Amino acid sequence: MRDRKGESMQYRPFGKTGVLVSALGFGAMRLPMTTDGQHVDEEQAIPVIHRAFELGVNLVDTAPYYCKRESEIIVGKALRDWPHPIYLSTKNPIEDGSGANWRTRLEQSLRKLDRDYVDFYHMWGISWKTYEERVSVPDGPLEAAQRAKAEGLIKHMSFSFHDTPDALVRIIDSGNFETMLVQYNLLDRKNEAAIHHAHANGLGVAIMGPVGGGRLGLASPEFELLLPGRVSTPALALRFVLAHPGVSMALSGMSTMAMVEENVAVASQAGSLSADDLIRVKTAMEENQRLAELYCTGCEYCMPCPNDVNIPKNFEYMNLFRAYGLEQAARDLYGQLGKEGTWVKGLPASACVECGECEPKCPQDIPIMKQLKATAEALA
Ligand code: SF4
Numbered sequence: 438m439r440d441r442k443g444e445s446m447q448y449r450p451f452g453k454t455g456v457l458v459s460a461l462g463f464g465a466m467r468l469p470m471t472t473d474g475q476h477v478d479e480e481q482a483i484p485v486i487h488r489a490f491e492l493g494v495n496l497v498d499t500a501p502y503y504c505k506r507e508s509e510i511i512v513g514k515a516l517r518d519w520p521h522p523i524y525l526s527t528k529n530p531i532e533d534g535s536g537a538n539w540r541t542r543l544e545q546s547l548r549k550l551d552r553d554y555v556d557f558y559h560m561w562g563i564s565w566k567t568y569e570e571r572v573s574v575p576d577g578p579l580e581a582a583q584r585a586k587a588e589g590l591i592k593h594m595s596f597s598f599h600d601t602p603d604a605l606v607r608i609i610d611s612g613n614f615e616t617m618l619v620q621y622n623l624l625d626r627k628n629e630a631a632i633h634h635a636h637a638n639g640l641g642v643a644i645m646g647p648v649g650g651g652r653l654g655l656a657s658p659e660f661e662l663l664l665p666g667r668v669s670t671p672a673l674a675l676r677f678v679l680a681h682p683g684v685s686m687a688l689s690g691m692s693t694m695a696m697v698e699e700n701v702a703v704a705s706q707a708g709s710l711s712a713d714d715l716i717r718v719k720t721a722m723e724e725n726q727r728l729a730e731l732y733c734t735g736c737e738y739c740m741p742c743p744n745d746v747n748i749p750k751n752f753e754y755m756n757l758f759r760a761y762g763l764e765q766a767a768r769d770l771y772g773q774l775g776k777e778g779t780w781v782k783g784l785p786a787s788a789c790v791e792c793g794e795c796e797p798k799c800p801q802d803i804p805i806m807k808q809l810k811a812t813a814e815a816l817a
């Protein structure tokens with residue numbers, strides 16, 4: 438498949454699964470919605486997914502709860518209407534340690550997808566604690582998954598993950614999984630070594646959040662000047678992720694044709710980042726991180742605030758602006774604090790009543806009240 442600039446989509450081995458995946462995967466978590474936001478706009482969503490397939494994307498990733506629980510249904514329809522084979526990835530939320538319940542959820546997903554099997558089936562968002570207490574227990578999800586694989590309902594066992602890098606290595610070393618889906622991006626490189634470890638152990642690695650949950654989706658002059666030729670911030674972010682030798686695929690949640698085409702063009706650039714580019718980018722990011730940590734390390738010792746201000750989150754967003762030049766992303770994220778239905782708990786800096794309780798607890802001696810005031814002024 439060729440993109441609009443005539444470059445070919447890259448395909449990479451997905452660990453030892455024997456599957457070659459496109460460097461860009463379609464994340465079906467941000468499908469276009471109807472104007473009331475209650476349903477996926479099928480008329481728009483399916484052509485966007487098909488455009489990605491047309492440009493060489495060969496894997497689509499969904500999950501039962503995405504897009505008001507309609508993502509799996511739409512993905513199933515998009516796959517049915519497409520004449521060529523596409524790999525399907527979805528996930529099972531580990532709600533308890535019951536293999537029978539896990540199996541019920543698998544069957545529900547297969548019904549919604551209208552498929553006989555899933556190519557890459559994930560234990561969804563597990564930690565080491567979940568793995569030990571709910572996944573690898575007698576008659577639990579792991580045993581149920583092994584049975585489902587023997588029956589052909591699952592082709593490959595996968596997991597997605599939210600925990601420390603040490604825990605990630607332990608789950609890789611369990612030897613029970615063939616691919617993993619983890620967070621990694623320019624602003625969050627904590628899984629970098631564990632990704633090398635997974636690759637060395639034959640696991641396929643897919644990356645979620647390559648543009649930092651939207652933080653790197655908007656322009657930053659600092660990022661754009663890092664490489665000769667002014668690469669856009671999201672393009673740089675994607676190229677950075679794909680430059681990791683252990684990464685097979687970056688999953689990007691795409692809502693529009695333009696996003697699909699831009700991401701495909703980046704994933705199709707054969708050279709990705711040169712060794713020199715990579716050193717320049719890593720050095721700049723380490724300097725930015727050092728700068729950010731001068732302001733706040735995110736240790737949370739100052740919490741909880743009796744007035745429910747999320748102090749570290751406010752400073753994290755201020756740092757995006759101050760240390761990384763991601764002004765619009767910082768403002769957007771700040772604007773979400775305190776709103777109903779957002780994942781991040783707690784209030785924005787403007788809710789600080791200057792009681793002074795937090796300041797003595799900060800090991801960095803940050804003048805928290807003054808900095809919160811500056812944050813509110815800069816980002817509100
Ligand atoms: S000074 Fe502000 S942020 Fe600190 S504890 Fe009081 S209300 Fe919360």
Ligand code: SF4
Pocket residue numbers: 732733734735736737738739740748749752798799800801802803805
């Ligand atoms: S204690 Fe200080 S460094 Fe730690 S999160 Fe709070 S403000 Fe940041």
